[in-house]
Amino acid sequence: MTKPTQEENSSAPRIKVRQFKVGDLAVYPAHGVGRIEAIESRVVNGEKHDFYIMKILENNMVIMIPTSNVESVGLRDVIGEKEIPKIMAVMKADKDLAMDNQTWNRRYREYMDKIKTGSLYEVAEVFRDLSLLKLTKDLSFGERKLYDTAHTLLIKELSMARNIEEAHMVTEIEALFAVEDEE
Numbered sequence: 001m002t003k004p005t006q007e008e009n010s011s012a013p014r015i016k017v018r019q020f021k022v023g024d025l026a027v028y029p030a031h032g033v034g035r036i037e038a039i040e041s042r043v044v045n046g047e048k049h050d051f052y053i054m055k056i057l058e059n060n061m062v063i064m065i066p067t068s069n070v071e072s073v074g075l076r077d078v079i080g081e082k083e084i085p086k087i088m089a090v091m092k093a094d095k096d097l098a099m100d101n102q103t104w105n106r107r108y109r110e111y112m113d114k115i116k117t118g119s120l121y122e123v124a125e126v127f128r129d130l131s132l133l134k135l136t137k138d139l140s141f142g143e144r145k146l147y148d149t150a151h152t153l154l155i156k157e158l159s160m161a162r163n164i165e166e167a168h169m170v171t172e173i174e175a176l177f178a179v180e181d182e183e
Contacts, residue, residue: 051066111129126150
């Protein structure tokens, strides 16, 4: 008897893996938005493989991604503009109170796992939680590093999706967490 594959077990519809072209923008999990600079063939272990050569816009890091591994590494398109209100709603939502009862190490691991998914929704949750924490106390070094990572990933992708300057996106997001003065 053969074991069913994941595709056969899954009730979710299969998403067609997108083929990127030179010049396309894409998001690489935990690194952010990049541009496909080239598609090159290389011989690895005696076999020819095609690779996307992607330059991350934030830091100019170059990543080689096998075209056959796009789905497994989580390479995806930049979100569409219609997704932005949903991302903003995630940031406006109440913090998950269950996180407050966990040790910092456990929260750190969970936050890193969310960032590594490549989902902007998960990155928005991390940013929201740390932004709210920042209102009540100074962030530790580790918290600050996660906050900065989530902030950078959000700002870059949201500004690209909306086709606006990053500074405008920063202002809009920071306004979500501004403390209102009592009269």
